[in-house]
Amino acid sequence: MTKSEFPQNLLPNNISALAAYSSAKSQKLTGTTWLNANESPYTKTFELSLSDLNRYPDPQPNNVINAYAKYAGLNTEQVLMTRGADEGIELLVRTYCENSKDSIALFLPTYGMYKVTADTHNIAINALTQKLLLEGTAEQITSAIGDSKLVFICNPNNPTGSLTELDKISAIAIALADKAIVVVDEAYIEFCPEKSAASLLQDFNNIVVLRTLSKAFALAGLRTGFMLANTELLKPVRKVIAPYPVSRVVAQIAEQALQSDAITQMRRQVTILNRAKAALVQWLKSCSAVNTVLNGEGNFVTVQFKQKEDIDNAMQSGLIMRPFTLYEQDNWLRISIGNEQELEQVKLWLEMLGTEQ
Template structure:
């Protein structure tokens, strides 16, 4: 059979040129220890009883929205449930940016879906740096943001783990009032809850906080997120979001995950993971094959190896971590915090590298 090709003349130029986001799971890898996707090592079992799947779900499941509003100490009208934080990113770009006219500001390196989403909607990228965000003054940052409509701050940042102080976020938001929306992506905030920008919503109309149940709540497979903002900012987003974004099954599991005892369990697990992260960071710093360890927040550690070949050896042995290019160098690795047995495999790999030095 002759291979068929789709005529590119039917595609908009921005989609034809689009470089899709390469997630950890999009790579067809085989292995025995998986520490590449910033997933929680804790699996959960939920018992469900659903007899009305023939009916459409609530557009915004009231029990889940109420539970999450209680968890983040906000009014329920300030909470919008989404299909992961990724849908929140897409909704903000689609709602607030004019295709072919507007831009979004990013502080690179950072989470790749901001760029992919903007590219897919023909929205320009204003590429700024993490160095500017962390070390520059709010005046310098605002000047660099220029006319960008959305300003994405991943906090803690993926993949570096760096944290932007709330005082700087509030200063940026104040300077951009009536000019731009500051989007604070808090996918990893449970690992440093004192850094949340949700407390700023009482003072600012132009701040959005994105959250997820994928990381600390150990529900990456559920694809559940939340957009937190004041009602006036959320109102147009509510017009744009799909009519039934959350299935009944997803809503029921999310509701169970947000009960008081489940939240307490999540916090205990976060404490364990944070301790394990400290141990892993020390192992990495003690290994002569590791040239740099980035100290940051989140459920991962990002490191630079002396030799990229050492990363390849780990992957070939079944120890799957996330290699990537950073600062124009290809010998960087992000290691998710796994359970004790998984991290022991990292220790064995590091010990073998140390023995070779």
Template sequence: MTKQLFPKDILPDNINALAAYSSAKSQKLTGSTWLNANESPYSKTFELSLSDLNRYPDPQPQNVIDAYAQYAGLTAEQVLMTRGADEGIELLVRTYCKSGEDSIALFLPTYGMYKVTADSHNVAINALTQELLLEGSVEQIITAVGNSKLVFICNPNNPTGSLTTLNKISAIAKALENKALVVVDEAYIEFCPQQTATTLLQDFINIVILRTLSKAFALAGLRTGFMLTNPSVLAPIRKVIAPYPVSRVVAQIAEQALQSDAITQMRRQVTILNRAKAILLQWLEASPAVNQVLNGQGNFVTAQLKDKANIDKAMKSGLIMRPFTLYGQDNWLRISIGNEQELEQVKLWLETLGSEL
């Protein structure tokens, strides 16, 4: 009798051992207040035309590309539209790294999809630290990066909110010319737009910027991102990307979201969220139940609680935030900046914890 072949018997070792990324929505949680996925609290409405869905879409919808190029202050040739910034990460690894030979450099703790993507393509991880990135010299960083093909800098960094200065990014890029791509993930850049690395693209061929409409643009459900870089870097990626990565519906919504009045509305909402964040920081810093608070950029605040059990209390009450293990300790919590009513639930939770001490 022939032995039955199970999927695990034919899986590559790296996929068999892969630890999948655990997104905020991957856990089947129940709650009433959702502050765990860095989503915008603002919903939007759009006009759609569904009469031509029998036809394949434009692989790179020109109206959207032109609109985002204008928004970013770049040319259309420097812009590639992707299925969220996550596809941009995957395209870079798949295009520029040799499976089983190359590595990417990360500064931990940082966004988990860099590692998952590399692991799934059998690309090694050169695990460095945020401390090295923020406090180390450029020479120390370059030595540690070694022969890594891609160097990922999440800026602002998720989940710490820390910022790497543009001077340091440019110095790293210069030292790695003709050696590696420096990938600056700007998923949260709208919350500190003056820190964008787009101004560096005119001077460095080896800088790639990843963007998304999921955060400040309040379109997490659309799964739309952009890769910004030199056309020569994009050329091989255009050969690798799926033939029709952007649906007509997504293109229609993205085009409307990038109109001047919509961008003005987005910036107004960012101002409101940044003010709300400042208030949340005050609450956390004043709470006796909080050990320390990371005061960084982005639409979230990450704090360490004195008692991890208090996270479970919040979850059971319907207040859903994102627990993390950082720096070897499992009592960290990332809180997305929601609307006034949502953040009021955080305040009440903190007040309850304070009264129990």
């Protein structure tokens, strides 16, 4: 008896046509230097107690919620712990968007999971541009947003690193009051904390801030994030979230990562990474093989090379960075800020390219 083919008619049309998000780790690459996933180069050690894994965990661990609320300068009722910021994106779409009816607004190029999540739930995409977001007036932006239910602003933006000023976010939120929710994704905000939109929550009921421990906190493997918003906005999300989203082990590690001494250490590491990033930007700008270096925030630099072959050769040599097609050109590269030894490999590569030109 031969196995029959999977009946494709069981798939909804939107899932059948779905283009899955291609993460840095989904590609089966081999290399020696890994600067492709915007991970922190720092490792952490934690103490764990595994004696009570036979019991279900607290759905929202109080100690973690209290610690993050203190860190973010908010009340505990304004904090929801999620499985990475990605779960926050999905929860907002599932909670506030109606299948086959609503749309979300994006400013491209930006983080790919907004689109994938919307496509998964059969929510339309209102594809706007980063140029409009950065250079347009609040009136022009909100006019283009139209009747989209959610507006995603990645700030700093991945992969360009650009920043949208808080005054503009405020103006957009005011114009969209009772019409839409402005979602500010702050995965990289620790690298420019003074630009956080969390301070706007005291004045706005239609702003959500997404955070993560994956970047500056050096806990990408933990898959821990937070949704920050006012109580009424979070109430329906709390009904939609899975009953036990946070494991005891994750809660223990997150709690330790949010202690005052750990936060001080994180900020010290951010200072070091920002300094290393500034050096990398100078190396790139002085390399004759480079066409454009984007100025921005975050623990990465996005750069356009004159020849795509230079990027391909680096990848083949084991120097793994993140190639991108941006602005319909396939010679872009995003370089994560690694440790001194990793960035030295980038420097040597750039020096080699410079001598070949």
